[in-house]
Amino acid sequence: MRVRRVDTFHLRAPLQQPFSFSQFSYSLREAMLVRVSTEDGLAGWGEAYGPAAVTATIVREFLGPLVKGRDPRAIESLWESLFARSIDYGQKGVMLAAISALDIACWDLKAQDAGTPLYRLLGADALESIECYWTGFYFGGQEALETRWEREARECLDSGFRAVKMKVGQGVARDAELVAALRSFVGRKVKLSIDANHAYTPTEAIDLARRVEGYGIHWFEEPVSPLDPQAYLEVKARTNIPLAGGECEYTRFGFDNWFRSRAIDYAQPDICACGGITEGMKIAALASLAGIHVTPHAWGSAVGQAAALHFYAARPRQPFTLTPETKLIECDRTENPFRTAIVQSPIELSRGRWHLPSAPGLGIEVKPDEFGPYLVDRGN
Numbered sequence: 001m002r003v004r005r006v007d008t009f010h011l012r013a014p015l016q017q018p019f020s021f022s023q024f025s026y027s028l029r030e031a032m033l034v035r036v037s038t039e040d041g042l043a044g045w046g047e048a049y050g051p052a053a054v055t056a057t058i059v060r061e062f063l064g065p066l067v068k069g070r071d072p073r074a075i076e077s078l079w080e081s082l083f084a085r086s087i088d089y090g091q092k093g094v095m096l097a098a099i100s101a102l103d104i105a106c107w108d109l110k111a112q113d114a115g116t117p118l119y120r121l122l123g124a125d126a127l128e129s130i131e132c133y134w135t136g137f138y139f140g141g142q143e144a145l146e147t148r149w150e151r152e153a154r155e156c157l158d159s160g161f162r163a164v165k166m167k168v169g170q171g172v173a174r175d176a177e178l179v180a181a182l183r184s185f186v187g188r189k190v191k192l193s194i195d196a197n198h199a200y201t202p203t204e205a206i207d208l209a210r211r212v213e214g215y216g217i218h219w220f221e222e223p224v225s226p227l228d229p230q231a232y233l234e235v236k237a238r239t240n241i242p243l244a245g246g247e248c249e250y251t252r253f254g255f256d257n258w259f260r261s262r263a264i265d266y267a268q269p270d271i272c273a274c275g276g277i278t279e280g281m282k283i284a285a286l287a288s289l290a291g292i293h294v295t296p297h298a299w300g301s302a303v304g305q306a307a308a309l310h311f312y313a314a315r316p317r318q319p320f321t322l323t324p325e326t327k328l329i330e331c332d333r334t335e336n337p338f339r340t341a342i343v344q345s346p347i348e349l350s351r352g353r354w355h356l357p358s359a360p361g362l363g364i365e366v367k368p369d370e371f372g373p374y375l376v377d378r379g380n
């Protein structure tokens with residue numbers, strides 16, 4: 001099996017209702033999908049997280065040509081050659097996101113070639129479904145947030161979710177009000193996590209953590225700078241809320257320091273950014289040395305979502321116990337047509353659970369014919 005061509009697809013969709021979080025506002029969603037086609041007619045799909053025009057250029061102009069002619073099933077050596085070729089310019093960020101997209105596409109091909117769903121190829125036992133948490137409760141809009149969030153909470157509970165994540169980062173006092181409000185909307189039994197997207201100093205994050213500890217917070221995500229494990233340790237020493245982070249970190253080399261210092265309780269590599277499934281498995285192996293949970297950040301199209309799900313399905317909980325905490329994976333519920341409109345068979349979501357696909361590969365059947373209305377640029 002040899003790679004015949006590599007195509008990139010930059011997709012864009014304006015949002016009906018723009019929304020924001022502590023760092024910026026979204027008025028559109030974008031996706032950068034990669035298709036790796038083989039000489040014998042198979043096509044594997046991958047996705048890069050981050051600025052789509054940039055990652056598309058990296059794949060089209062730099063990394064894609066290095067993949068042509070290679071056996072896509074020889075993923076370990078392929079990954080190392082891409083990383084070695086780019087390490088002088090980009091050990092983190094968009095370069096790794098571009099490698100991730102190619103890596104995911106190669107895993108899709110390898111599983112298709114083996115005739116098995118990807119999560120099975122990655123070593124998982126047969127599974128039916130995995131519980132997920134609702135990522136939503138963003139800022140923005142004219143309406144009072146409490147009014148909108150109460151409606152969103154009802155939708156969330158009605159559709160069977162029992163774990164949610166809300167945004168914080170609007171100032172400690174306002175955040176504390178909103179945590180209290182959302183807890184009252186969802187009740188005491190629902191797992192409630194908060195995500196500041198690194199909006200705070202350690203002092204502010206500690207203040208917020210202490211104000212909301214009584215509301216049973218499942219984890220506090222990105223309380224402080226993603227560049228500063230020491231700041232996490234300062235927060236961790238002053239609260240009993242577990243800390244989560246890692247969506248802005250890349251490769252085993254980047255995560256190593258976080259695990260050695262025990263700065264986080266939940267590691268959240270994004271499979272479309274951290275280096276793909278190949279690197280995600282190495283990050284998870286390092287996390288297991290420190291007894292740290294890994295639960296991937298996932299905020300992309302159906303392709304990225306499927307990659308995260310297959311990866312996560314194959315990760316044993318660390319450390320082992322007969323009575324483990326439920327595995328929880330992210331389920332972005334913000335507006336995004338690319339979760340459904342561009343695939344034949346989106347991964348089934350029901351009663352707050354992802355149902356693992358049984359078709360070979362990623363199991364979602366991407367439909368490039370449906371890209372038309374969204375296509376900004378098609379490169380090859």
Ligand SMILES: [Mg+2]
Nearest residue numbers: 195221222247
């Ligand atoms: Mg986050």
